[in-house]
Amino acid sequence: QKEVEQDPGPLSVPEGAIVSLNCTYSNSAFQYFMWYRQYSRKGPELLMYTYSSGNKEDGRFTAQVDKSSKYISLFIRDSQPSDSATYLCAMSTMGAQKLVFGQGTRLTINP
Amino acid sequence: ETGVTQTPRHLVMGMTNKKSLKCEQHLGHNAMYWYKQSAKKPLELMFVYSLEERVENNSVPSRFSPECPNSSHLFLHLHTLQPEDSALYLCASSQDQGFRTGELFFGEGSRLTVL
Numbered sequence: 001q002k003e004v005e006q007d008p009g010p011l012s013v014p015e016g017a018i019v020s021l022n023c024t025y026s027n028s029a030f031q032y033f034m035w036y037r038q039y040s041r042k043g044p045e046l047l048m049y050t051y052s053s054g055n056k057e058d059g060r061f062t063a064q065v066d067k068s069s070k071y072i073s074l075f076i077r078d079s080q081p082s083d084s085a086t087y088l089c090a091m092s093t094m095g096a097q098k099l100v101f102g103q104g105t106r107l108t109i110n111p
Numbered sequence: 112e113t114g115v116t117q118t119p120r121h122l123v124m125g126m127t128n129k130k131s132l133k134c135e136q137h138l139g140h141n142a143m144y145w146y147k148q149s150a151k152k153p154l155e156l157m158f159v160y161s162l163e164e165r166v167e168n169n170s171v172p173s174r175f176s177p178e179c180p181n182s183s184h185l186f187l188h189l190h191t192l193q194p195e196d197s198a199l200y201l202c203a204s205s206q207d208q209g210f211r212t213g214e215l216f217f218g219e220g221s222r223l224t225v226l
Binding site for chain 2: 004006042043044046
């Protein structure tokens with residue numbers, strides 16, 4: 001079983017839709033949860049960071065962590081064509097020296 | 112120059128060639144990383160350097176040889192590669208390894224094709 005599972009998609013939605021991206025994980029010791037966004041021909045960039053459980057909101061983006069279910073989500077409201085990218089979840093344990101990444105979900109927002 | 116820069120952006124090499132990838136960070140960070148990104152696979156951590164000392168070697172074949180001469184520069188020396196080594200190689204840096212902020216700063220990557 002992979003430590004982090006992420007549906008690779010591709011996912012295609014119309015502009016303005018609410019997008020839900022998800023990852024599941026198996027290691028209950030994960031404490032730090034991140035979402036990175038990677039545009040085509042670019043490196044990943046940190047989009048959202050959450051410590052432990054709960055929600056975090058930043059503009060149109062909301063990150064949720066449910067540690068009891070070992071499940072994290074990223075919601076994008078009022079999606080825009082500029083949100084078209086690959087979204088990677090990542091997580092780590094306390095004091096870890098590395099992040100464990102999901103496979104990435106390729107998202108396209110159609111005008 | 113700002114952020115993390117990688118050169119070359121594209122590299123094609125034969126299985127018997129020797130080449131190097133270069134990474135430079137202008138952020139004053141003290142940890143640098145090499146990741147491999149292949150299609151439909153998660154990012155794979157290859158090497159971690161903290162304060163110029165290697166602290167992680169993720170069972171990477173010896174045909175990949177990292178070098179970190181100072182905290183701003185990182186190299187990946189390549190020799191006798193295999194076609195399955197074709198991938199995007201990403202360099203990243205961070206302020207510390209503890210991931211208290213979770214933020215890695217990535218370069219744009221070097222796209223490697225092995226013929």
